[in-house]
Amino acid sequence: MPSTRHAAFQAALQNKYRAVAFDFDGTLTPFARFEIPTELKIKLAHLPPQVPRALCTGRDLKFVRQQLDNIVAHAENPNEEKKRWALFTENGAEGFVWNAEQKDFEQFFEVEWPETTVPQEKLVALLSQKGGFWNRVLARPHTVVMRHHNWIYYLPKLTRIFSRRMHKKLERWIREEWAASYLQIQDSGIGNVVLPVLAGKGNAMRRWVERLKIDPKTLVVVGDQAAKGGNDYDFLSGEVGTAFTVGELSQEAAPLAVFDAKGRRLQGPEGTRTLLENIHWETLHP
Numbered sequence: 515m516p517s518t519r520h521a522a523f524q525a526a527l528q529n530k531y532r533a534v535a536f537d538f539d540g541t542l543t544p545f546a547r548f549e550i551p552t553e554l555k556i557k558l559a560h561l562p563p564q565v566p567r568a569l570c571t572g573r574d575l576k577f578v579r580q581q582l583d584n585i586v587a588h589a590e591n592p593n594e595e596k597k598r599w600a601l602f603t604e605n606g607a608e609g610f611v612w613n614a615e616q617k618d619f620e621q622f623f624e625v626e627w628p629e630t631t632v633p634q635e636k637l638v639a640l641l642s643q644k645g646g647f648w649n650r651v652l653a654r655p656h657t658v659v660m661r662h663h664n665w666i667y668y669l670p671k672l673t674r675i676f677s678r679r680m681h682k683k684l685e686r687w688i689r690e691e692w693a694a695s696y697l698q699i700q701d702s703g704i705g706n707v708v709l710p711v712l713a714g715k716g717n718a719m720r721r722w723v724e725r726l727k728i729d730p731k732t733l734v735v736v737g738d739q740a741a742k743g744g745n746d747y748d749f750l751s752g753e754v755g756t757a758f759t760v761g762e763l764s765q766e767a768a769p770l771a772v773f774d775a776k777g778r779r780l781q782g783p784e785g786t787r788t789l790l791e792n793i794h795w796e797t798l799h800p
């Protein structure tokens with residue numbers, strides 16, 4: 515008898531899906547390792563052409579563009595393959611789709627940093643002072659990121675613990691100064707992202723589904739930080755999309771876990787690749 519979670523995974527594989535969005539760190543890459551395994555890159559570069567696909571990550575546009583180039587390099591026609599992707603960066607604060615005329619990605623929405631209520635410089639100064647030696651604060655156009663020093667990433671377990679502890683501290687430090695209605699704080703497992711309240715990967719997927727004009731349930735979303743406070747919590751809530759986790763489980767019904775044929779739960783890139791090998795896609799445009 516398969517477990518309840520395994521049975522739910524098998525049931526989800528009976529449906530057909532139209533689009534797919536992937537978190538990057540811990541979902542396409544092994545946790546706290548920053549390279550997508552070649553086997554998975556090949557798989558990602560050979561999704562059926564009619565299926566819109568997206569990267570949806572806390573990272574910035576420059577990084578995501580580079581990663582997409584690394585993926586499409588494995589396609590028969592990298593230039594054609596690239597056009598099929600959408601990019602959601604800075605934890606869903608911005609979305610980009612391909613513009614055929616400009617031959618480049620074009621922003622289709624943006625959630626601005628609430629600069630008048632939370633000056634970024636002030637937040638960065640506060641976090642730099644409180645965070646001390648162990649952390650690095652990075653200001654980005656729509657978010658502020660709190661990372662660890664590079665050496666910590668050699669120790670994945672420690673990375674996760676540090677990141678979760680930092681999340682709790684950030685909640686405290688930021689809430690002392692600003693109300694929760696302006697900012698949210700999300701833990702990616704390898705660092706924390708402070709973002710405008712209307713950003714977030716879940717909101718980004720709502721905007722993408724509206725643009726694609728598809729039934730939200732036919733969007734597959736894959737991530738790894740599904741727990742409350744994690745940066746995939748809203749992405750994998752099941753509100754928009756059929757959600758799969760290749761990392762943390764959460765207590766609620768969503769997200770679904772991924773299993774191999776023997777009923778073993780799979781995580782990280784192996785889980786993502788196995789999901790893609792088993793999922794069924796709609797064959798025609800609506």
Ligand SMILES: [Mg+2]
Pocket residue numbers: 537538539540541702737738739
């Ligand atoms: Mg992740």
